[in-house]
Amino acid sequence: MKILDIALKDLTQSFRSLFAVGMMFAAPLLITGLIYFAFGGLAGGEGGNDLPDLNIVIVNHDRPTGDNPRLGELLVGYLQEESMPDWLVAREMQDETTARAAVDQREAGVALIVPADFSDALLSADHPASLTLVQDPTLSIGPAVLADLVRLFVDGISGARIASEVISEQVQQAGVAVNSADLQDATAAYAAWYAELQRNLHHSGQPILAVRRPAAGGQASEDPIKTILGATMAGMVIFFNFFTGASAAQSILREQEEGTLARLFTTPAPRALILLGKFSAVFVMVLVQAVVLLAASALIFGINWGRPATVALLVSSLSLASTGFGILLLSGMQSLRQSGPVIGGVISGMGMMGGLFTAGMANLPKAFNTVTLFVPQGWAMRGWKLALAGAAPAEVLLTVLVLAGMGLAFFAIGAALFRRRLA
């Protein structure tokens, strides 16, 4: 009963501190909210990719030789088609200087310069074709999407060229005369079909091909932006959970400095029980924080955290790990003043090592992924990524056991150090 009394007293004190409540709940939601504000429209479910408008100016110098088609004109027409995203607005300009000036003056986001030998180079295997993109350096996603679209177009043309050569060869081998006009039409049709297919697959809200991941368990494929948001929020939950664990454990130092800990030791309550009461408060705080953050982020950002049983296991083991680590960290501190900077530095450093701040990035080096497993944050991130992908409880069992084991080990060492210090 006294354990509960002490824990409740600590929880009451903590939740009366505006700063503590702010750091526990407001800060992680605010940070993720900022990211959502920047990218969150992309995670909307109405089929549109709501990027800010990107004005493109195209300077077409393409002068194909012989019978080569005017691929430069084709490219301009491709970018001005109605099927292109609404946010992409393309217009032609006559000269490169004016186009570059438009970008400098922010009248356009990107200037696309098509060289004179564009068609010839693209249709020839002798030398590569090149296009120049001059972009506003403050933009990133829009120009990247444009570059992707142009690349698709070029791939389509290259594919069509190869396809026409193959068709021509096979038709000739079959003894059928090849009509160059028909061949050109077939090539153009192939190129148009290919470009449209790629545009649909990568830049449409309703692609004709849905890729399902094996662990998804029947869930539809996730919007990539939502996946990034989920991983980012997971990183925030883990980071702030460890931060809260350590901050809550500071209450032991605070009581020591204020004299209430000594007073507690003069009461009939055994010291072990007093410490256990304080440690319990830390655990409850981190547990409540994790639950609130997960629920709030699901409501606000639409993040699907995965199967309830998996989530429950991860929340429990994460809370154990962050509580145990907080107690261990504080057991080595001599004063409140010392603990502040140490907590910030250690938790941030471990967060970086654990990959919390690169959570939304894919294809990180294997060595980095290995390093993340040296800290509990890395294991937690691993577990949450699995959960977000719809993993079953059995699939996160190793992660849960490692986290719980780390937490209990940290707790045992920290508690022993505290008992010796306060003896």
Added chain:
Amino acid sequence: MKTETNAIEVNGLRKNFGKLEAVRGVSFTVQPGEIFSLLGPNGAGKSTTISMLAGLLEPTAGDAAISGYSVKDEPTAAKTALGVVPQEIALYPDLSAYENLMFWGKMYGLRGVELRRRAAEILEMTGLADRQKDRIGTFSGGMKRRVNIGAALLHHPRVVIMDEPTVGIDPQSRRHILDSVKALNQQGMTVLYTTHYMEEAEELSDHIAIMDHGQIIAIGTYAELIQLIGEQTRMDLTVNTDPDIAVRAWENLPGVSKVSRENGAIQTLVQDSNAALPRLFEAASQANVRITGVNIREPNLEAVFLHLTGRALRD
């Protein structure tokens, strides 16, 4: 070790911190219902002795008993019989006065209706019933002190230890605390009171133990301690020059048993003030020292301390 009759029994208590002997074999007994003071300068070992009795520190050697319960072998029972008022305010500033009392009452095993009743009684006793819902952090120093004392009394302890409760507070609050101690004692509570203020020990105590350098150097009632210096009189003198010159001139004079300086004044113990005063003046004159003030005091505990240690109580 069980002794049924004594409220506190201390036998050969020792505490070493490394090579430092903070408490060197302290022994004393406190009868039920009395106020017992531990008097001594800062660093004498009073707080260390109290900490061992309260269960904060483990004795290096020796033992003590609170209401018959050994602090080493039966700490829980000993602590249940004891209320401790720490020197510094030890309350939670973010909790209200009522919440603090409720919490500390629970730590002493009180629950439910009884706890609520006792908390209400303490709030009435301390005159803070109308501020019970206010956070301790908003209280004045004197108000905090009252709650600090009240928290130690919730569980009706048989013995209360008060560790220098009047240090650093205003005279009015100090008066209030001293009156509270007497009131508690009149209700039958045994009080162990530590202080370095002689006048507090003199006013409150049935028995006084004078402590210095980790040892008890004298113990008894006020009258018994005063008898230690016999008929000696204490005279405090001020001079117009470096007091050390006067100290050297007087320390070997006949009829002068002790000379020491405290801040700018010189304290002497003399057999006969009428006979000693002319000698003091003559010796001062020979040393080119002019006496600017003389204060003849009745024998008191400061004089006793000076007699026993050669130092002033507040050196």
